[in-house]
Amino acid sequence: MIALQEGEQKIFVVRKRWVAMFSNAVAMTILAAIPIGVLLYGNQILGPWLQDNGVGITDKNILFFSAGWVAFVWIMFVVMWTNYYLDIIVLTNKRILDIEQFILFAKDEVTIPLHRIEDVKIEVKGIFPTLLKYGNIQIQTAGAKRETVMRGIKDPESVKAHIDALLQTVKDVPVPPVEEES
Secondary structure, three states: OOOOOOOOOOOEEEEOOHHHHHHHHHHHHHHHHHHHHHHHHHHHHHHHHHHOOOOOOOHHHHHHHHHHHHHHHHHHHHHHHHHHHHHHEEEOEEEEEEEEEEEOEEEEEEEEEEEHHHEEEEEEEHHHHHHOEEEEEEEOOOOOOOOEEEEEEEOHHHHHHHHHHHHHHHHHHHOOOOOOOO
16 A cells, blocks of 8 residues: 555556566467476487486376476466556656565665656557557656656656656645755
């Protein structure tokens, strides 16, 4: 859950494009199909070699290791889906939150106050990103870390339009001066 500051309102929530998750799902399906090939052709291909070397392999052994492999691939898929689902960008009337999940128990959260944003740039490269309307958003800020890149965002033009509209409202409100410690 995202904790909003006092007087802060959610304006827009963006997720990454489904294409990233789809490519992971295809890869996991291919990996999960490997045991089927082993079950169908394992004894035919490896059987004579294994028998010559005194190693006995049964269908029960192949089935056991195949079930373990499919369980492992399923767990990998669930972790990838969780990472996809928890990667979000939240636009509020005061800041932009970029939350990126890396693994189950590690995430990176970048907070960009709207008054520190200098420039917003979108980047759509390639045929698939153009046809499926996804790309990267680069936000230039004033500060030590000058640029934040949000990758694989669906409809980056719409997100940029929302950010630009928010920036116009922020420019109308004066930014309070930062007090220096003595």
